[in-house]
Amino acid sequence: MQQRYIDVEELIVAQATPPGASALAIVRLAGPGCVDAVAAGFQRPERLREARGRSLVRGTFIDPRDGKPVDDLVAAVFRAPESPTGQDQVDFMTHGSPAVVAALVDALVALGCRRALPGEFSFRAFVAGKADLVESEAIDELSRARTAEARAAALRRLGGGVSAEIWRMRSELLEILAACEVLLDYPEDEVEGGLDGRLPAMRAALDALSALSAAHAGARLRLEGARVAVAGRTNAGKSSLFNRFLREERSIVSGEHGTTRDWIEASVDLEGIPLVLQDTAGLRSTTDAIEAEGVRRSRLLLDAADLVLYVVDGTAGLADDDRDFLEARPDALRVWNKTDSAECGPVPAGFHPVSALDGIGFQDLALAIVAKLPGGAGSADGLAGERQAALVEAARASLSDAIASIEAGEPLDLVSLDLKAASDSLGELTGETASPDVLDTIFSRFCVGK
Amino acid sequence: MQQRYIDVEELIVAQATPPGASALAIVRLAGPGCVDAVAAGFQRPERLREARGRSLVRGTFIDPRDGKPVDDLVAAVFRAPESPTGQDQVDFMTHGSPAVVAALVDALVALGCRRALPGEFSFRAFVAGKADLVESEAIDELSRARTAEARAAALRRLGGGVSAEIWRMRSELLEILAACEVLLDYPEDEVEGGLDGRLPAMRAALDALSALSAAHAGARLRLEGARVAVAGRTNAGKSSLFNRFLREERSIVSGEHGTTRDWIEASVDLEGIPLVLQDTAGLRSTTDAIEAEGVRRSRLLLDAADLVLYVVDGTAGLADDDRDFLEARPDALRVWNKTDSAECGPVPAGFHPVSALDGIGFQDLALAIVAKLPGGAGSADGLAGERQAALVEAARASLSDAIASIEAGEPLDLVSLDLKAASDSLGELTGETASPDVLDTIFSRFCVGK
Numbered sequence: 001m002q003q004r005y006i007d008v009e010e011l012i013v014a015q016a017t018p019p020g021a022s023a024l025a026i027v028r029l030a031g032p033g034c035v036d037a038v039a040a041g042f043q044r045p046e047r048l049r050e051a052r053g054r055s056l057v058r059g060t061f062i063d064p065r066d067g068k069p070v071d072d073l074v075a076a077v078f079r080a081p082e083s084p085t086g087q088d089q090v091d092f093m094t095h096g097s098p099a100v101v102a103a104l105v106d107a108l109v110a111l112g113c114r115r116a117l118p119g120e121f122s123f124r125a126f127v128a129g130k131a132d133l134v135e136s137e138a139i140d141e142l143s144r145a146r147t148a149e150a151r152a153a154a155l156r157r158l159g160g161g162v163s164a165e166i167w168r169m170r171s172e173l174l175e176i177l178a179a180c181e182v183l184l185d186y187p188e189d190e191v192e193g194g195l196d197g198r199l200p201a202m203r204a205a206l207d208a209l210s211a212l213s214a215a216h217a218g219a220r221l222r223l224e225g226a227r228v229a230v231a232g233r234t235n236a237g238k239s240s241l242f243n244r245f246l247r248e249e250r251s252i253v254s255g256e257h258g259t260t261r262d263w264i265e266a267s268v269d270l271e272g273i274p275l276v277l278q279d280t281a282g283l284r285s286t287t288d289a290i291e292a293e294g295v296r297r298s299r300l301l302l303d304a305a306d307l308v309l310y311v312v313d314g315t316a317g318l319a320d321d322d323r324d325f326l327e328a329r330p331d332a333l334r335v336w337n338k339t340d341s342a343e344c345g346p347v348p349a350g351f352h353p354v355s356a357l358d359g360i361g362f363q364d365l366a367l368a369i370v371a372k373l374p375g376g377a378g379s380a381d382g383l384a385g386e387r388q389a390a391l392v393e394a395a396r397a398s399l400s401d402a403i404a405s406i407e408a409g410e411p412l413d414l415v416s417l418d419l420k421a422a423s424d425s426l427g428e429l430t431g432e433t434a435s436p437d438v439l440d441t442i443f444s445r446f447c448v449g450k
Numbered sequence: 451m452q453q454r455y456i457d458v459e460e461l462i463v464a465q466a467t468p469p470g471a472s473a474l475a476i477v478r479l480a481g482p483g484c485v486d487a488v489a490a491g492f493q494r495p496e497r498l499r500e501a502r503g504r505s506l507v508r509g510t511f512i513d514p515r516d517g518k519p520v521d522d523l524v525a526a527v528f529r530a531p532e533s534p535t536g537q538d539q540v541d542f543m544t545h546g547s548p549a550v551v552a553a554l555v556d557a558l559v560a561l562g563c564r565r566a567l568p569g570e571f572s573f574r575a576f577v578a579g580k581a582d583l584v585e586s587e588a589i590d591e592l593s594r595a596r597t598a599e600a601r602a603a604a605l606r607r608l609g610g611g612v613s614a615e616i617w618r619m620r621s622e623l624l625e626i627l628a629a630c631e632v633l634l635d636y637p638e639d640e641v642e643g644g645l646d647g648r649l650p651a652m653r654a655a656l657d658a659l660s661a662l663s664a665a666h667a668g669a670r671l672r673l674e675g676a677r678v679a680v681a682g683r684t685n686a687g688k689s690s691l692f693n694r695f696l697r698e699e700r701s702i703v704s705g706e707h708g709t710t711r712d713w714i715e716a717s718v719d720l721e722g723i724p725l726v727l728q729d730t731a732g733l734r735s736t737t738d739a740i741e742a743e744g745v746r747r748s749r750l751l752l753d754a755a756d757l758v759l760y761v762v763d764g765t766a767g768l769a770d771d772d773r774d775f776l777e778a779r780p781d782a783l784r785v786w787n788k789t790d791s792a793e794c795g796p797v798p799a800g801f802h803p804v805s806a807l808d809g810i811g812f813q814d815l816a817l818a819i820v821a822k823l824p825g826g827a828g829s830a831d832g833l834a835g836e837r838q839a840a841l842v843e844a845a846r847a848s849l850s851d852a853i854a855s856i857e858a859g860e861p862l863d864l865v866s867l868d869l870k871a872a873s874d875s876l877g878e879l880t881g882e883t884a885s886p887d888v889l890d891t892i893f894s895r896f897c898v899g900k
Binding site: 016017018019020021022023024025026028054055056057058068069070071072074076078084091093095096097098099100103121139142143144145146147148150151152155158159447449450 | 464466467468469470471472473474475476478504505506507508518519520521522524526527528534541543545546547548549550553571589592593594595596597598600601602605608609897899900
């Protein structure tokens with residue numbers, strides 16, 4: 001799967017909008033001199049060639065191979081360095097026809113462009129210094145955000161808020177590292193206390209890294225979401241509870257397409273967390289073969305879920321089946337349903353009382369779900385990626401070691417190694433010291449056209 | 451389902467690209483003064499407000515309700531009348547995130563826009579005289595075109611070639627109608643021969659309308675395509691033939707998503723016709739229940755297909771099952787397969803010899819398929835829509851009646867009625883005389899954002 005974005009001088013082209021028929025589509029083209037290179041495809045080439053940066057040019061695009069028109073389109077022309085990629089760039093806004101898009105890409109390839117690799121436009125923006133690695137990854141995260149909270153957090157990362165802090169910390173650590181190396185090289189210059197004077201700044205950076213590390217789970221949860229399975233005996237009110245979620249929470253705008261499943265599933269935005277709710281079949285023991293298969297699949301769902309809501313019918317009370325389940329799954333969130341009924345029994349300890357019928361207790365239940373999900377209590381403002389979290393944690397650990405060594409009066413070469421490791425981790429985070437392999441891995445995860 | 455596009459002064463907004471995560475999306479906004487109206491959403495409103503027409507403005511869009519950023523985006527600004535809709539217009543190019551698109555549309559609605567109805571942007575372009583009805587419908591057809599031929603034909607209709615001819619014919623008929631009414635009102639001015647001198651022009655128009663009417667089936671076939679089912683006994687080589695189609699023809703770029711089916715299906719571009727090929731199960735009589743269900747479904751497919759290819763194993767010869775099928779379906783295209791084998795028998799009359807194994811005979815078979823499809827022999831250059839075809843045919847019939855009446859020396863008021871009917875049909879075709887109901891029906895067929 002490794003790819004190489006070696007040559008940023010080549011002209012690259014790809015569809016940048018989703019496939020399918022619609023009103024409009026965008027075909028993106030980037031690379032030095034690309035405007036002139038493809039002007040020959042315009043019925044009036046000079047209109048494209050003479051276009052200023054940040055201008056719109058309307059025209060008919062002609063396939064150079066057969067002279068036939070491809071589409072009447074609008075070309076959004078950008079000139080380097082004032083473009084999203086930092087290069088000359090044209091975003092062709094075509095009619096939203098898959099056949100038109102395919103024909104335009106073919107025609108541009110015939111004019112000397114090649115099809116862009118996944119993430120290649122973003123890679124060029126990175127190389128041009130338009131975005132560091134944290135910001136580049138935020139572009140991808142923004143596309144995947146399903147709730148307003150996740151979108152806002154990705155946008156803040158894209159805006160460079162977190163990046164600026166990381167760049168600042170890294171430059172501070174590099175400065176301390178330089179001082180450390182002066183002390184190593186010229187011990188005779190050693191000032192009173194060695195690096196002791198640097199400790200407050202290092203501790204402040206450590207606190208910031210600890211906070212960033214702790215915020216990862218929250219950011220990840222808001223971006224990636226969680227699967228919550230609703231279980232319980234037949235007639236416990238699982239479906240009513242499920243429907244209550246759909247009524248009370250915003251359903252999520254999602255690009256995914258539904259597929260046929262054996263269970264009911266819906267996506268909701270619960271306090272900014274994109275939840276996939278699954279309504280499982282009843283769990284009672286049965287001898288019927290088809291029903292037994294349903295129960296088997298329900299158990300698979302429960303095993304894969306991030307959280308299980310176990311619903312008990314408060315008017316029927318705890319049955320043996322309920323006790324067995326809760327003993328086997330002590331991590332399940334316990335729900336005491338049907339509190340609206342006069343026959344509902346007292347709420348046992350550890351259960352959340354709720355009436356799926358009239359919604360009483362529902363908001364408390366929602367908050368309990370959030371609190372129980374890993375990262376639910378945190379903010380959305382950490383770094384959402386696993387790679388990023390690992391690098392922040394590595395930098396934090398190295399810096400912590402460096403501080404401990406200074407405090408213990410250990411040799412400075414040890415301190416120097418830890419400081420170097422910490423600043424390297426931060427450099428890899430922003431991309432400044434990331435290897436080509438790492439860059440390949442990151443950008444090739446993006447979709448084509450990005 | 452009726453909708454009313456009464457107020458073209460309102461500001462309307464809709465996503466113009468397909469749903470789903472991608473690199474970019476477009477949210478389109480149109481209406482008089484829309485640039486100023488939504489400038490407040492820009493972090494630096496003056497940059498949008500002062501933007502010239504046909505320029506690109508980069509900025510951060512802020513939700514006016516909570517002051518939070520929605521996205522960093524590029525606004526393609528058009529000023530009336532130089533825009534696709536003929537109105538002030540902004541195409542916001544956002545990051546391709548469903549959450550971002552939803553948030554931007556919500557924010558624009560909060561700024562006083564309303565969600566656009568299906569086809570409403572196209573309707574405004576029609577009202578502004580940017581496109582007549584034939585051209586407007588071609589925009590929709592362009593989105594649906596799946597082959598290069600269908601795309602090129604839609605583009606020619608969009609370019610106004612057919613429209614110009616219809617406008618010219620209509621103005622000619624109106625001129626003759628005026629002459630006819632002068633003769634009716636002032637019989638004393640009657641010139642020798644009445645309308646006889648107009649007959650050559652009327653016959654030329656009749657020929658043109660006849661040609662346009664005849665070309666409909668070809669245009670329709672290229673745009674809408676056809677379903678071809680491959681049938682035959684088990685081991686006749688249906689799957690080999692099916693796979694030969696996939697190897698030899700271009701598979702179609704399509705926005706549709708696959709769903710699970712009980713038969714194999716593929717889309718290919720056969721001589722510019724988008725064909726859906728269906729490989730059905732074998733058709734032999736069976737007592738096995740599951741297999742019988744497969745056979746039942748195959749028969750449903752065959753009934754729904756535009757053309758059935760019936761494949762016979764040439765090495766086995768015609769069996770009773772084959773004869774029964776062909777007797778019941780005399781319209782099936784008969785294929786004599788396995789001509790590569792030394793054991794293949796002589797080709798019976800009416801069969802197309804083919805070797806699915808090595809492809810010999812395949813090109814002739816492809817041409818035979820095209821010839822057998824309704825409109826296959828025609829060109830793609832007619833009008834593809836049913837409404838359009840009906841109006842062309844109505845105009846043709848009325849004009850033919852008018853000519854016959856003149857030739858038979860019938861009263862001029864009869865001729866006048868027919869001429870009026872013919873020109874009205876043409877006027878409805880271009881939209882010049884179409885009623886609001888007709889316009890509603892046509893534009894509401896378009897997708898939202900178009």
